[in-house]
Amino acid sequence: MLNAKNISVHYGRQRILFDVGFRAEAGALTAIVGPNGSGKSTLLKAITGEITYDGAVNLNGRDINGRKPWELAAMRAVLPQATPLAFPFTVAEVVRLGLTSGVSAADDGLVPQALQRVGLASYGTRFYQELSGGEQQRVQLARVLAQVWEPIAHCVPRWLFLDEPVSSLDIGHQLLVMQIARDFADAGGGVVAVMHDLNLTAMFSDQVALISDGVIIAQDAPEHVLTDDHLSHAYRCHLRVNAIPPAGTYLLPHLAQLAS
Template identity: 45%
Template sequence: MFSTQGVGVRRGGKMLLEEVNFHAMAGRFTAIIGPNGAGKSTLLKCLSGEITPEQGRVMMEGSPLTSYRSEEIAARRAVLPQVSTLSFPFTLREVVGLGIRSGASAQPIHDPEARITEALHRVGLGYYPDQLYALLSGGEKQRVQLARVLCQVWEPVLDGAPCALFLDEPTSSLDLKHQIDVLNLAQTYAKAGGCVIAVLHDIDLASVYADEVVILKQGRVYATGSPERIIDRPMLKEVYGLTDEMIDLKWKASLVGA
């Protein structure tokens, strides 16, 4: 559904991405992993249209992303960034409602309030929709933002065409239970025919939830494939610089290969 062809991004004389070929299909959960500075968030921003690469092309459904109007893109994909800042005194209900307005041109809603309520319940925050967003913890704010992007592309398949969730570190501020809850939501969306592309730091979670994993190293694609095929001990050593002792300390040998 979303792909890149030879994408390159340069900032301040440094190549953040170089010759990146990427493909994420509808009905699948694709995780982008790699060490800090590998270019994961930059790739997601290229896929979403936030960044226009200096080299290569970004495609949606086989057509250049630049050939779509902004409202067409907003109706087909929603983005959860790493950090969402909001200085206005909005309630949870009002923040989530922004997602409805973002995708409303293509996804008409008969009862917006019911959808907002359902989205908040899905992320475990339906019990106080009129609470001020600014008073929430970091993890709660992240879940509210997830409810917002869910409202934007509520239907995983719209008029026969898949929609997509772009998630940049969606579990970074969450405790273990809510990490699982959020990734279960994303996995359910993919299984219903949508496309999920998530930047993840936790290799364990990527191994459990992703159908496909793309590993970035220094702005290039190191490997692409199923978690069981490409997440192994040699990769952890070469990409992350881990020693055998570090690997044994964190992972069981059965997870990453003896």
């Protein structure tokens, strides 16, 4: 279980998070949603130990501040919004970095498996900088998957922390990535994902935390959080859940699924 209590974050004199409480269960996909600048990514960086915070974060029963870096790397992998690389690494070399961070360094066979999982099986020898933004995003997902390939290790759940994992992807690859996250959770691992797409959030999440102005205003099952009142309050505009516009073309991706 992930349990964060009284998380506050300051950037200089500006306070970004205000005594936030957040929880996530292994075996579940928990989404963090909210408007731009609400504190979503800041909360993710706090619970992964990337930034300084006040409060306490417990992962699998222990405070993350009491764990060595290699212990955390063996237990959880973090996918940031962007991962620029200055050197001409091949795709396979980028994915292999996940093995050096995790506990499967001897199993180089995970590299092609991870690339196949994200739909890039033939990309191993290509240079990372030659890829599109969406392809680079999937390479980085393959890297973090290689780091925590088995969702449960020695009876202890592992975790994926994903910051806007589908932001650069077309709808087909969005579904692919979300299904990967869903499968990881269904196999016993924990997934925490910062999301913008509320339809994908509703489709794939078990729990949703809605954050606004540095405060979580609701955390529960999607049907209890993604409501007219909650969303209108958080996004400061009138929203109706599942309302179809009276004219024009409108896609409802909640019925979309990957082609077999």
